[in-house]
Amino acid sequence: DTGVSQDPRHKITKRGQNVTFRCDPISEHNRLYWYRQTLGQGPEFLTYFQNEAQLEKSRLLSDRFSAERPKGSFSTLEIQRTEQGDSAMYLCASSKLAGAGGELFFGEGSRLTVL
């Protein structure tokens, strides 16, 4: 396993700009999750995919956020018209579909700073 990789690791942007994060999960993992984490808090669920299907999206996620997993492999998370409140660590995790008990494997995260 090469692990879950995320890119970029750090992104600084100005308010109003769009940003996109990429996540490459462990190759045989069917499920892919996006979380957001702010300082001193636990990860907050955003959305998850099973293969290419987006099965659940948090009600807390505004319309400025969109995620895709076009071929059931890598995923992208786009934030449009960024706001200062979007500053956070964006974490991606993957897991096998059943069998492994749902253990999540996390990437190192993409830290977003909105100026």
Added chain:
Amino acid sequence: SQQGEEDPQALSIQEGENATMNCSYKTSINNLQWYRQNSGRGLVHLILIRSNEREKHSGRLRVTLDTSKKSSSLLITASRAADTASYFCATQPDTGNQFYFGTGTSLTVIP
């Protein structure tokens, strides 16, 4: 919204002592997991306990689960300075496939 809450929020102990962290959650679950996070890094899975299990061990880790009280505890025995990190519980509700994380316990082990 976050599913669980850890207690205490912060814990500081001497190397060699045991550390106990507690997690309370709100709804029925399939399983509960504990994760560790070093500052600025991703989370690492430590141990999973299923809803029909009451206790589980893995090395220096011991996890208990009380579904009637909707609570779990993580015990780290013979702590080391390298155990310094934040620890989170995560629950998978029996109604879905997402995972909800608690607020975390920040553990500091003093050499």
